[in-house]
Amino acid sequence: MLNNVEIAGKQQVAAEFAARFADKIELIENTDSEYMVQAEVLLPAAEYLLSAGYEFLADITAVDYLAEGKFRLIYQVGNYQNGDLITLKVEISREEPQVNSLCAVWKAANWLEREVYDMFGIEFAGHPDLRRILMWDGFEGWPLRKDFVHQPTKYQGRRRLD
Amino acid sequence: MQNLNVNSERYTLNMGPQHPSTHGVLRIVADFDGETCVSADPQIGYLHRGMEKLLESRTYVQGMPYTDRLDYLAGVNNNLPYALAVEKLLGVEIPERASLLRMLSCEIMRLASYMVGIGIYIMDLGAVSAVFYPYQQREYALEVMSALCGARMTQGYIRFGGVQADWNEQCDAALQKLLDEFPPFLEMYHKLVDENEIFLHRTKGVGVVTAEQAKAYGLTGANLRASGVSYDLRRDAPYCLYDRFKFKVPVQQAGDCHARYVQRMEECEVIYQLIKDIYAALKETEGGEIMGKVPKVLRVPAGEAYAQTENPKGIMGCMVASDGKTNPLRVHFRRPSFDNIAIYSELMPGHKMADLVTIIASFDIVLGEIDA
Numbered sequence: 001m002l003n004n005v006e007i008a009g010k011q012q013v014a015a016e017f018a019a020r021f022a023d024k025i026e027l028i029e030n031t032d033s034e035y036m037v038q039a040e041v042l043l044p045a046a047e048y049l050l051s052a053g054y055e056f057l058a059d060i061t062a063v064d065y066l067a068e069g070k071f072r073l074i075y076q077v078g079n080y081q082n083g084d085l086i087t088l089k090v091e092i093s094r095e096e097p098q099v100n101s102l103c104a105v106w107k108a109a110n111w112l113e114r115e116v117y118d119m120f121g122i123e124f125a126g127h128p129d130l131r132r133i134l135m136w137d138g139f140e141g142w143p144l145r146k147d148f149v150h151q152p153t154k155y156q157g158r159r160r161l162d
Numbered sequence: 163m164q165n166l167n168v169n170s171e172r173y174t175l176n177m178g179p180q181h182p183s184t185h186g187v188l189r190i191v192a193d194f195d196g197e198t199c200v201s202a203d204p205q206i207g208y209l210h211r212g213m214e215k216l217l218e219s220r221t222y223v224q225g226m227p228y229t230d231r232l233d234y235l236a237g238v239n240n241n242l243p244y245a246l247a248v249e250k251l252l253g254v255e256i257p258e259r260a261s262l263l264r265m266l267s268c269e270i271m272r273l274a275s276y277m278v279g280i281g282i283y284i285m286d287l288g289a290v291s292a293v294f295y296p297y298q299q300r301e302y303a304l305e306v307m308s309a310l311c312g313a314r315m316t317q318g319y320i321r322f323g324g325v326q327a328d329w330n331e332q333c334d335a336a337l338q339k340l341l342d343e344f345p346p347f348l349e350m351y352h353k354l355v356d357e358n359e360i361f362l363h364r365t366k367g368v369g370v371v372t373a374e375q376a377k378a379y380g381l382t383g384a385n386l387r388a389s390g391v392s393y394d395l396r397r398d399a400p401y402c403l404y405d406r407f408k409f410k411v412p413v414q415q416a417g418d419c420h421a422r423y424v425q426r427m428e429e430c431e432v433i434y435q436l437i438k439d440i441y442a443a444l445k446e447t448e449g450g451e452i453m454g455k456v457p458k459v460l461r462v463p464a465g466e467a468y469a470q471t472e473n474p475k476g477i478m479g480c481m482v483a484s485d486g487k488t489n490p491l492r493v494h495f496r497r498p499s500f501d502n503i504a505i506y507s508e509l510m511p512g513h514k515m516a517d518l519v520t521i522i523a524s525f526d527i528v529l530g531e532i533d534a
Contacts, residue, residue, distance in 0.1 A: 059494070072466075
């Protein structure tokens, strides 16, 4: 299906991003393939990348910049044909951590987004099955947030199985 | 597919986390109609150690041993993406000999990891004797690592800027043993397993992953190449000095459990040849530096860096975010097994109970990596 699609290179992606999402997507200085993306154009940008042959969603993760009041989501998108890697960075506020889910674009996003939700409590709008993946159901808090309070004695003296 | 002549009842079967064929503590909650799986939900996290959180409170150097415990079957391969990501931020240059030593140790451990992958696969299908032959070869590979850095499994051999120890004479002898023993083993193993009728019946046409599915789910490594997608980072986006070496990337078209076995066996030959080539190149750099210029106390410049390598299980990635302190702001690992098993809930329905075991075994997963 995608064999007929012309393989887009990094330059073509840069040109296309500039043409379609003029001031919504910016190339980060001193890089050739890392972009700062506004949250509202994440989904169309991802759809374009898939149509351009970037079929490999390698990774989704987040970084908690507590002082700035922001989460930065980092998407790594690869290309099975030429080995390129495009990085999309999305900043969202810590008060309202929500962003569009990419499950409809890449199925790999399903578990990756669940992991980010589990660790940071970031909601992915449109995710079909958003629940904890590594921590157990009923765990309270978001462990990888910088303001997560570590309680070493919380589970001491309790029976593990009821 | 429903057989209306049989009175069957839907029931939920819980497989794992303590189950010998789940390679650790994977748990699969599956619904069955009679003997046929209708839905499967992999549950993970039983080996979650909070590694990414732990790394935030330790210095960069203290974090290195943790990476060994991700894919504990090939420790040194996990050191590499972490080291590469931090080195990207540091901007240090790696001496040629150090790069070659990194590649050589990674290839040796890749071979060792494939030996477990193949051996345990056949064992899960019932042939317990078939596990011991590959383990003997793995032992030879671990002997090389033991002579090289003093540790057999969780080596922590790679340092920021280079490697821990230089190649020595005991390594020569140990590697020679591996190189001598491996080809006869491979030939013998082909004879032992390839034509086995039970093996063929249980694997051919089972767990077929199409190229489209494999790409959509972000499969990597041998599992991806067994589905007809020729993608190997060592060739397509070379790191270290892989661009110097020419090697074949085998591909299978079938995408079933049998193809994944054939794929790993073919890749073993490539790895064997690569070990020989890298070893020859290493011999030419005798007396070279093995550590670049890295300060004693690492203060990594602020920024975010992502590095990826081709590990035995697939593509391992490491994202390091720094704010200029001695400990990282955030470290994240893209663990290949984690992404590989996400496909199970789509792949397993329609298969018989026994095929689930085959599917899990054929993917060659390791739970230390899935749960991080």
